[in-house]
Amino acid sequence: MTTQKPPAVHVAVGVIENSNGEIFIAQRLPEQHQGGKWEFPGGKVESGENVQEALVRELKEECGIDVTDMAPLTVIEHQYSDKRVLLDVWWILSYQGEATQLEGQKWCWVDKNQLDAFQFPDANQPIVDCIMQSMNTY
Numbered sequence: 027m028t029t030q031k032p033p034a035v036h037v038a039v040g041v042i043e044n045s046n047g048e049i050f051i052a053q054r055l056p057e058q059h060q061g062g063k064w065e066f067p068g069g070k071v072e073s074g075e076n077v078q079e080a081l082v083r084e085l086k087e088e089c090g091i092d093v094t095d096m097a098p099l100t101v102i103e104h105q106y107s108d109k110r111v112l113l114d115v116w117w118i119l120s121y122q123g124e125a126t127q128l129e130g131q132k133w134c135w136v137d138k139n140q141l142d143a144f145q146f147p148d149a150n151q152p153i154v155d156c157i158m159q160s161m162n163t164y
């Protein structure tokens with residue numbers, strides 16, 4: 027008998043960098059999946075949306091910014107003990123407004139070189155590596 031894997035939850039994730047080379051991160055609320063871990067803003071792609079539309083919507087809802095340009099960074103499929111996710115990760119190339127956190131999460135700008143001092147969900151390790159290695163010229 028074959029067992030069918032449940033479908034992965036498709037998640038749009040944005041890496042926002044400021045002019046000081048710092049990255050925006052927020053701490054997941056205790057009651058959320060992977061609660062207490064730090065994350066890049068984003069959320070689930072809803073039906074009828076493409077990933078870019080989802081990212082624009084999520085970053086408006088969570089961070090209060092209007093994203094105007096983005097570029098694909100990486101896609102990560104990860105199986106947690108309780109859930110499988112497909113993280114669709116994008117560099118935010120330009121946006122309007124001042125990034126903040128509108129859903130009660132702790133947040134901060136962190137120097138790229140210090141990103142590994144924060145605890146991220148396991149799926150995020152390749153993203154953190156990628157950012158820390160990047161000589162970002164955008």
Ligand SMILES: Nc1nc2c([nH]c(=O)n2[C@H]2C[C@H](O)[C@@H](COP(=O)(O)OP(=O)(O)OP(=O)(O)O)O2)c(=O)[nH]1
Nearest residue numbers: 037039059060065066067068069070111147149150
């Ligand atoms: N946003 C975000 N989610 C991540 C990251 N790493 C990671 O494993 N995830 C997982 C945790 C969740 O299972 C899923 C994203 O769910 P979410 O709670 O942000 O979704 P959402 O904003 O749509 O919120 P909701 O449906 O719970 O209201 O992806 C990350 O860096 N950012």
Ligand SMILES: [Mg+2]
Nearest residue numbers: 067068069070
């Ligand atoms: Mg979210």
